[in-house]
Structures are given as structure tokens and as C-alpha cells.
Amino acid sequence: MTTSENLVLVINCGSSSIKYQLLEPQSGEVAASGLVERIGEDDSAVEHHCGRRVLERSGRIPDHRAGLQQVFELFDETGFDLAGAGLRAVGHRVVHGGEVFHEPTPVTDEVVATILALADLAPLHNPPNAIGIESVRELLPGVPQVAVFDTAFFFHLPAAAATYAIDRKVAAEYGIRRYGFHGTSHEYVSGRAAEFLGRDPKQLRQIIFHLGNGASASAVRGGRPIDTSMGLTPLEGLVMGTRPGDLDPGILGHLAHAGGFDVERIDELLNRESGLKGMAGVNDFRELRRLIDAGDENARLAYDVYVHRLRRYLGAYLVALGGVDVITFTAGVGENNPDVRADALAGLSAFGIEVDQELNTSEDRSARRISPPDAPVAVLVVPTNEELAIARAASRVVTSA
Numbered sequence: 001m002t003t004s005e006n007l008v009l010v011i012n013c014g015s016s017s018i019k020y021q022l023l024e025p026q027s028g029e030v031a032a033s034g035l036v037e038r039i040g041e042d043d044s045a046v047e048h049h050c051g052r053r054v055l056e057r058s059g060r061i062p063d064h065r066a067g068l069q070q071v072f073e074l075f076d077e078t079g080f081d082l083a084g085a086g087l088r089a090v091g092h093r094v095v096h097g098g099e100v101f102h103e104p105t106p107v108t109d110e111v112v113a114t115i116l117a118l119a120d121l122a123p124l125h126n127p128p129n130a131i132g133i134e135s136v137r138e139l140l141p142g143v144p145q146v147a148v149f150d151t152a153f154f155f156h157l158p159a160a161a162a163t164y165a166i167d168r169k170v171a172a173e174y175g176i177r178r179y180g181f182h183g184t185s186h187e188y189v190s191g192r193a194a195e196f197l198g199r200d201p202k203q204l205r206q207i208i209f210h211l212g213n214g215a216s217a218s219a220v221r222g223g224r225p226i227d228t229s230m231g232l233t234p235l236e237g238l239v240m241g242t243r244p245g246d247l248d249p250g251i252l253g254h255l256a257h258a259g260g261f262d263v264e265r266i267d268e269l270l271n272r273e274s275g276l277k278g279m280a281g282v283n284d285f286r287e288l289r290r291l292i293d294a295g296d297e298n299a300r301l302a303y304d305v306y307v308h309r310l311r312r313y314l315g316a317y318l319v320a321l322g323g324v325d326v327i328t329f330t331a332g333v334g335e336n337n338p339d340v341r342a343d344a345l346a347g348l349s350a351f352g353i354e355v356d357q358e359l360n361t362s363e364d365r366s367a368r369r370i371s372p373p374d375a376p377v378a379v380l381v382v383p384t385n386e387e388l389a390i391a392r393a394a395s396r397v398v399t400s401a
């Protein structure tokens, strides 16, 4: 039975947004959820879902604290007093755990200070994450808070996969290594894939493609990651909505010398003006498809670059793992775009990798197999659920405390 003592509030403070869910960690049942957008601008907006009710608010929200305050008021309006409910825990998504955090961690003053001290590595994300934690500690005194790090799953990557080939003294001084991101999703999805197949994760070699606005791949053996495509920051690896993924680092020096680009301009280019958006003018795959169907050549090329990069990582991980048992697609594009899945895996039957067209284009949205039942490699689509994974992690930490 769902009582408020079983519920966990999950909070994800982005650079200008707050996503939240109140849910029951065992069943995954969601009691309420919502989104605060465009924090710091004049047209901030809040959308709060509670059962069948949807409440909307608009008007300037100056900062994350004010955003959370408003979320708490919306809970009140729907008859749910968060402060009085005796919630089990609050789980916070924190982007960068650096070399410090490698598991869900109960929040203390020192933990918040360390998250802030790691802001050099994630300037857009760690500060709002810390502000979110501090605000909720004030708003919900006495409710245990747990930080769940996006980098944690990849903390123990083998050194050969985690190390950049630069001067090791420089690397050590500036914390330069491959940290990896989307770890909560890769961990959850690799576990769900094994569960779906009824197999022991310890026996499986898995490749996971998390393809959302941000995109990353991982190679997982025996339940532990051995490689991942994102690095020091979430810029490396696959082509993304607005980020380029892998680049020749010489490009940056060239832009500085030939174009007078400074660090801020380069940051803008790489974070907001690259990827599908940079190549085709749009970052949403549905719009990209419309442009391709209308004969837009830039859109076609952007799609081909996207798929080519996926196949490169697939090949690399196939070899790194010494073969693969399961390939899983997840997140917005991975779950909803059959073309990307089919094109990424086309012509690989020599490797035991096949996609069944009918299964691939089915309307089913639950975890499912899209390879023929007798194909040696299981190709799956598994919906990710980072909120549930965070809620379960937070609940686990509180129980064992």
C-alpha cells in the first residue's frame, strides 16, 4: 500500500530547470510529478501533475530556491503537505561526483560543500544541484536526503579506459580523466535488460546506447562498465542534440587562432550550437525526420553522421568486450526511433546482430526484444527510469543507515 512514509521525492535541478517526482520506490507508482522551466527568466513556468490534475503557473522565478518553494505550494494546493507527510527520503540527482563520490551518499554539510567544490568540473550543473539540496534541507528539515551521482556507475572504469593520454602531472593537477555520465540510466537499464532476459547480469556482455538529447554509450561486462563514451564532461562521444561528441581537439586551437574564439564562445559552440542542431538546424529527431523526408540534404547528412558515430562505438565496444550478448537502446531517441536502431545495426548478421523489422516498429512501449528470437545477440529496447533508480538508491541508503 502507498502511504506517504513510503514515498521518496526525487529532484533533478538542471541549469535552468527543476524536474521532480514523488514516487513509491518498490512499485514505481508516481504520486505526483512536475517541471519548473526557464528559471531566472521573465517567462518561467511550472507544470505540476498530481493524479489527473494538472496545475500550471507562469511568471518570473528568480532562482532554484524560489522554484522549489513554488513546487511545495503546488503540492499544498493539491492537498499534499510535503513537510508534514513524513517522506521516506529525498533523492537528488547530482551530475558530477568527481573522484570523491562513487555511490549514493547521505547528504551532510560536508557533502554539499564537496559538490560545490567539484563545480569546476561541471559549472552548469553542480551549483544548481547543491542549491537544490540546500533548499530542500531547509524546506523539509528532518527528512533524510541522498545525493545520487551521474558519474558514480563509471567510477571504477578500468584505468586504460578512464585515462586520457596527456601529461600525467597535468591530468593529476586538474582532475582530468574520463568520468562518464548518464550512469544512473546505464546501471538501471543494464539491470533491467538482464532481468528482462531472465539472465544473471554477471554472465552478460552488454552494449547500451542512451540516446536522448544528450547521448552516451557504455560497454558493460558482468554488471560493471568497462568503457563509456562521455568523458571529463558530457561533451565527448556520440553526436547529440546540440553537442558534437568526439572532435579533434586541434579544432579548438584552430578556432582560437584563426577565428579569435575565446573560451566562452567555444563553450557556447560546443554545448548549444553543435550536434544535430549545428548540422541541420534542429535538435529534435522528429523534426529531423520531417526535414529528411522533405529532401533537406543537411538533415540527411546530420542523420548519417549520427548513425556513423553510433556504429563506431558499437564496433569499438564489440571488440573491447570480446563479443556481445545484449545491445540495448534507451531514452527519447533510443526508445522511440526505429530508424536509428535499424540503421545503427544494419548489415551485422555476420556478428549475430539482427533487427526484426516488425518487432522494431511495434507500438509497444514496454521493455521488449527487437531481434529475431533465434538471433545470437539479443537487441532490446528498455525504457529508462532515472527517477525510479534514484528513488530506490535513496531508499536503500536510508534503510541501511
Ligand code: ADP
Binding pocket: 211, 212, 213, 214, 241, 283, 284, 285, 286, 331, 332, 333, 336, 337
Ligand atoms: P533528455 O532527457 O536528454 O533531455 P530525452 O531522453 O527525453 O532527452 O530525449 C529527447 C529526444 O528524444 C528528443 O529531442 C527527440 O529527438 C527524441 N524523441 C522523443 N520522443 C520521440 C518520438 N516519439 N519519436 C522520435 N524521437 C523522439
